[in-house]
Amino acid sequence: MEVFIEQLINGLTIGSFYALIALGYSMVYGILKLINFAHGDFFALGSYIGYTVLVFASAFLTTHFGAWGMVGVALMIAALCLALVGIAVERAAYRPIYPAGRLPAVVSALGASIFLQNTIMVIWGPRYQAYPAELIPNIHLHLGGIHITLLQVVILVLSFVLMGILYYIIQKTLFGAAVRATALDRDTASLMGINFNKVIFFIFTLGPALGAITGVMVGMYYRQISFTMGWNYGLKAFTATILGGIGNLPGAMLGGLILGILEMFGAVYISEAWKNVFVFLILILVLIFRPTGLFGEKTAEKV
Amino acid sequence: MPEPDRRRDSRIILETRELTKIFGGLTAVSGFDLTVHEGEISSLIGPNGAGKTTVFNAVTGIYRPEGGKIIFNNEDITGKKPHQIVAKGIARTFQNIRLFPTMTCLENVMAGQHCRASAGLWASLFRTARQKNEEKRAIEIAESRLRHVRLQEAQNELARNIAYGSQRMLEIARALATEPILLVLDEPSSGLNTRETEDLMAFLKDLIRRENVTILLIEHDMNVVMGISDWVTVMDGGQKIAEGTPEAIYHNPRVIEAYLGTGDEEEA
Amino acid sequence: MENKHQTNVTRFFGSGQNALIVILGIFILYPFLASNYFIDIAFFFGIYALLGLSLNIVLGEVGLFDLGHAGFYAIGAYTTAILNTKFGIPVLLLLPASALAAALFAFAVCSPIIHLRGDYLCIVTIGMGEIVRLALINNPFDLTGGPNGVFGIDFPAVGPFFIIDSSIEFYFFIWLVVGITIAGLLRLQKSRIGRAWNYIREDETAAGAAGINVRYYKLLAFVLGAALAGVAGNIYASKLMCVSPESFTFWESCLMFCIVLIGGMGSIPGVIIGAAFISLFPEIFRPFTMYRMLVFGTVMILMMMFRPGGAWPRKRGGPPFTALLAKTGENDA
Numbered sequence: 001m002e003v004f005i006e007q008l009i010n011g012l013t014i015g016s017f018y019a020l021i022a023l024g025y026s027m028v029y030g031i032l033k034l035i036n037f038a039h040g041d042f043f044a045l046g047s048y049i050g051y052t053v054l055v056f057a058s059a060f061l062t063t064h065f066g067a068w069g070m071v072g073v074a075l076m077i078a079a080l081c082l083a084l085v086g087i088a089v090e091r092a093a094y095r096p097i098y099p100a101g102r103l104p105a106v107v108s109a110l111g112a113s114i115f116l117q118n119t120i121m122v123i124w125g126p127r128y129q130a131y132p133a134e135l136i137p138n139i140h141l142h143l144g145g146i147h148i149t150l151l152q153v154v155i156l157v158l159s160f161v162l163m164g165i166l167y168y169i170i171q172k173t174l175f176g177a178a179v180r181a182t183a184l185d186r187d188t189a190s191l192m193g194i195n196f197n198k199v200i201f202f203i204f205t206l207g208p209a210l211g212a213i214t215g216v217m218v219g220m221y222y223r224q225i226s227f228t229m230g231w232n233y234g235l236k237a238f239t240a241t242i243l244g245g246i247g248n249l250p251g252a253m254l255g256g257l258i259l260g261i262l263e264m265f266g267a268v269y270i271s272e273a274w275k276n277v278f279v280f281l282i283l284i285l286v287l288i289f290r291p292t293g294l295f296g297e298k299t300a301e302k303v
Numbered sequence: 304m305p306e307p308d309r310r311r312d313s314r315i316i317l318e319t320r321e322l323t324k325i326f327g328g329l330t331a332v333s334g335f336d337l338t339v340h341e342g343e344i345s346s347l348i349g350p351n352g353a354g355k356t357t358v359f360n361a362v363t364g365i366y367r368p369e370g371g372k373i374i375f376n377n378e379d380i381t382g383k384k385p386h387q388i389v390a391k392g393i394a395r396t397f398q399n400i401r402l403f404p405t406m407t408c409l410e411n412v413m414a415g416q417h418c419r420a421s422a423g424l425w426a427s428l429f430r431t432a433r434q435k436n437e438e439k440r441a442i443e444i445a446e447s448r449l450r451h452v453r454l455q456e457a458q459n460e461l462a463r464n465i466a467y468g469s470q471r472m473l474e475i476a477r478a479l480a481t482e483p484i485l486l487v488l489d490e491p492s493s494g495l496n497t498r499e500t501e502d503l504m505a506f507l508k509d510l511i512r513r514e515n516v517t518i519l520l521i522e523h524d525m526n527v528v529m530g531i532s533d534w535v536t537v538m539d540g541g542q543k544i545a546e547g548t549p550e551a552i553y554h555n556p557r558v559i560e561a562y563l564g565t566g567d568e569e570e571a
Numbered sequence: 572m573e574n575k576h577q578t579n580v581t582r583f584f585g586s587g588q589n590a591l592i593v594i595l596g597i598f599i600l601y602p603f604l605a606s607n608y609f610i611d612i613a614f615f616f617g618i619y620a621l622l623g624l625s626l627n628i629v630l631g632e633v634g635l636f637d638l639g640h641a642g643f644y645a646i647g648a649y650t651t652a653i654l655n656t657k658f659g660i661p662v663l664l665l666l667p668a669s670a671l672a673a674a675l676f677a678f679a680v681c682s683p684i685i686h687l688r689g690d691y692l693c694i695v696t697i698g699m700g701e702i703v704r705l706a707l708i709n710n711p712f713d714l715t716g717g718p719n720g721v722f723g724i725d726f727p728a729v730g731p732f733f734i735i736d737s738s739i740e741f742y743f744f745i746w747l748v749v750g751i752t753i754a755g756l757l758r759l760q761k762s763r764i765g766r767a768w769n770y771i772r773e774d775e776t777a778a779g780a781a782g783i784n785v786r787y788y789k790l791l792a793f794v795l796g797a798a799l800a801g802v803a804g805n806i807y808a809s810k811l812m813c814v815s816p817e818s819f820t821f822w823e824s825c826l827m828f829c830i831v832l833i834g835g836m837g838s839i840p841g842v843i844i845g846a847a848f849i850s851l852f853p854e855i856f857r858p859f860t861m862y863r864m865l866v867f868g869t870v871m872i873l874m875m876m877f878r879p880g881g882a883w884p885r886k887r888g889g890p891p892f893t894a895l896l897a898k899t900g901e902n903d904a
Contacts, residue, residue, distance in 0.1 A: 029690075033690075035690070035693070092872070093872045096876045097872075097875050097876060097879065100875060100876075100879030101879065103832055103836070104832065104875040104879035105875070106828070106832070107828070107829055107832045107833065107871055107874070107875050108871065108872045108875040108876070110825055110828075110829060110868075110871060111867075111868040111869065111870070111871030111872040111875070112868065112872060113868070114864055114865075114867060114868030114871070115864075115865055115868030115869060115872075116868075117864075118861075118862075118864040118865050118868065119865065121861070122861055122862070122865070231821075231822075235697065235701075235821065238694065238697075239694060239697075239698070242690070242691060242694040246690060246691075273705075273708070273709045274705070274709060276701060276705050277701075277702050277705045277706065277709075280698035280699075280701055280702050281698075281702070283694070283695070283698055284684065284695055284698055284699075287684065287687060287691055287694075287695055288683050288684060291686070291687055291688065291691060292688075292691070293691070363780060364779075365776070365779075365780070384779070384784075385779035385780050385782075386779055386782050386783055386784045386785070389780065389781065389782035390782060394780075394781075394782075395780055397777070397780070401774050401776060401777035401780070402773075402774075402777065403769070403770055403773035403774060403777065403778075404773060404774075405773065405887060406769060406770075406773060406887055407887055410766060410769075410887070413766060414766065414770050414778065414781040414782070414783065415781055415782065416763075417763055417766070417767055417770075417781065417782050417783050418781075418782030418783070419782075420763055422762065422763060422764075423764075424759075424764065424791070424795075427758060427759055427762035427763070427764050427765075428755050428758055428759065430758065434762065437763070438762070438763070441763070461887060477781055478781075481781065481782050
């Protein structure tokens with residue numbers, strides 16, 4: 001039983017990564033109907049920026065802010081940088097393409113993804129880089145017989161806090177309602193006085209920022225990062241978005257968590273090698289029986 | 304009001320019996336009985352949200368009804384797929400015109416002929432004689448229908464580039480190209496000006512006279528309903544509330560109430 | 572009065588027919604003038620052309636969002652690889668077999684999900700592609716050789732005397748296959764099948780209401796597209812003499828997707844141009860190694876910005892392809 005809960009916690013940890021990245025996909029997709037392939041690379045870039053801060057400024061930061069403060073600063077810098085990168089990419093690669101339709105936007109997103117991925121490779125090199133060890137003290141806790149690391153606790157707490165904040169903004173604030181309205185019907189929303197540009201600004205700064213924070217967390221958790229990590233995580237996160245139901249933000253979060261748990265159980269009870277096959281098969285089965293995802297949109301097409 | 308003799312003597316071409324359609328919690332159509340006789344122009348009217356388009360969608364196979372039957376040409380077609388129903392002889396147009404926008408007008412109308420040909424992969428790849436003949440026939444029929452709706456000049460224009468009124472007629476041409484027994488038109492006069500509406504009415508009356516076809520339409524424009532219908536069925540709240548000749552319906556108090564409300568209702 | 576069938580192409584060359592002759596001439600002479608390295612590049616251009624044409628059926632003609640097409644390519648390649656190395660079946664005989672294997676796979680796998688709406692279909696195709704690749708890596712039943720793949724594939728041979736084993740021979744082989752494919756696809760475009768596909772792309776509901784069996788034609792597109800990708804897999808496998816899962820990644824599916832979009836959806840000449848871009852661009856910019864992919868990504872974005880319809884968009888209501896073959900000055904048909 002304990003082992004089961006430990007696996008569950010591992011699954012939730014991975015799931016939180018997917019959930020936070022999936023939020024970025026879901027926000028952009030809901031508003032623009034665009035699969036932002038570059039989003040995975042925002043995540044990767046954030047990870048690398050965090051790496052740079054933590055490796056090259058560690059002495060300075062530890063003295064001024066302490067060990068935990070250093071991590072916090074790294075998170076903030078990564079988040080800020082990616083907020084800028086995110087809005088820059090939107091202006092350069094997506095905004096000019098909106099009038100052309102959805103499929104050209106996909107190509108453009110792929111182009112942006114290639115560009116970012118290779119920028120990372122050019123700056124940091126094609127080899128794996130390693131995050132410093134013991135950024136969070138390597139303390140193992142035993143809570144009620146369940147073994148969990150402090151790092152996991154920090155990650156889970158931070159992730160759920162972030163998800164909670166985003167949930168609150170989207171579901172409970174006026175601006176969140178504006179975002180949701182725009183996702184449902186962009187033209188009417190702007191006729192109602194909702195500033196589309198503000199909504200775009202929001203999703204292309206917050207989404208990438210969340211991705212960046214996730215990137216730093218992933219770096220701390222797995223220690224090894226590579227310039228292709230954006231692709232792998234991006235694909236899983238996009239899967240989570242669909243699993244939860246397109247354009248449904250809480251759905252994306254839940255989708256990510258479920259995906260992480262499924263992946264963990266696939267790895268443990270089937271095999272590490274086949275876990276991704278297992279995950280995709282589950283996804284396909286879900287879609288066959290619930291074509292709009294687990295919590296998906298219920299739009300009836302008016303014929 | 305008794306049925307006119309002409310109607311009593313012709314056979315029933317389409318009949319819905321106790322048709323029921325439910326969407327989640329909403330019962331859009333409930334226990335609806337409709338009869339359409341061969342060779343007539345039959346109108347289905349009612350206030351917005353009465354369920355008229357839902358009936359159309361059920362009859363043409365886009366929705367599967369939860370209850371009831373649809374009998375067409377003495378055959379039960381309940382639950383059949385749209386393309387099967389077209390092959391059996393029902394063709395429709397849509398409330399919001401649904402053409403193939405980046406294809407030419409000719410190609411749009413040729414779509415109707417798709418179900419009347421049968422060339423498959425092999426025949427198409429190797430241009431068998433049968434395939435060539437089918438292509439020729441399809442083009443001829445499409446061209447003739449384009450002439451019929453006076454759009455032959457626009458043959459090679461993209462459908463999205465022609466005028467709104469022309470687009471309506473193009474959709475009708477496409478439906479006619481399927482060689483239908485029953486033509487089902489959803490608010491065909493919507494968005495047309497007075498002149499275009501009169502042309503449409505003349506077109507439909509001429510169509511009934513010249514060809515072996517029956518017409519069922521949803522309409523809001525009372526001039527059209529009164530002007531060309533042989534029979535009118537009235538819906539409200541998913542149910543039939545009256546049917547009869549246009550004159551009878553026009554003076555029917557229940558119908559007036561459904562459209563205008565009673566005098567007792569509070570001003571909103 | 573100016574011949575209204577004149578296009579830029581016909582004006583430049585004097586007529587559509589002249590243009591075709593010149594292009595054909597270049598194609599035939601090229602391998603005799605170039606070194607093996609460059610002939611091989613042209614070979615891979617041909618493979619991408621075939622792959623692009625195969626995806627074009629699904630994505631370009633029908634408008635189905637397929638991002639897992641590399642899976643069909645892989646099935647074709649591995650069918651050839653396994654049946655040839657394990658059972659000694661000749662490679663050329665395996666060409667239709669690979670097409671069939673990929674087609675059957677497509678049929679089996681797409682039937683339950685063909686009704687899914689655009690974006691959901693997209694993720695399912697991605698998933699399918701990944702499942703194929705992962706299955707190949709995991710070496711079930713010791714069939715697929717795992718991450719290293721299968722090697723020792725024979726060359727295609729017609730009888731004991733005519734073996735395709737040189738760069739030039741492979742070059743002509745692939746382009747012959749591409750040529751036949753183009754001829755077939757042009758025929759389909761002008762047939763009720765091609766039109767049905769396009770009707771579905773434009774408006775699925777209207778297509779059904781006009782009498783088209785939407786489900787059937789969507790499946791047909793996938794099956795045909797898979798078959799052609801399977802053929803590409805067969806030829807690829809026999810040229811390289813070995814296959815491994817890393818040639819069939821999600822990235823490959825994305826490249827194929829870009830070929831169709833950059834070239835022009837549903838446009839056969841467009842797809843050829845798109846394939847040229849995808850396969851030749853990295854070669855032309857090889858000297859810049861590190862930076863070429865940056866340029867590649869940028870060009871993709873710029874292409875969509877300035878020519879979202881593709882390099883050579885499908886023209887409707889304009890001169891049919893055959894009219895391009897008319898000599899200058901000939902009257903309209």
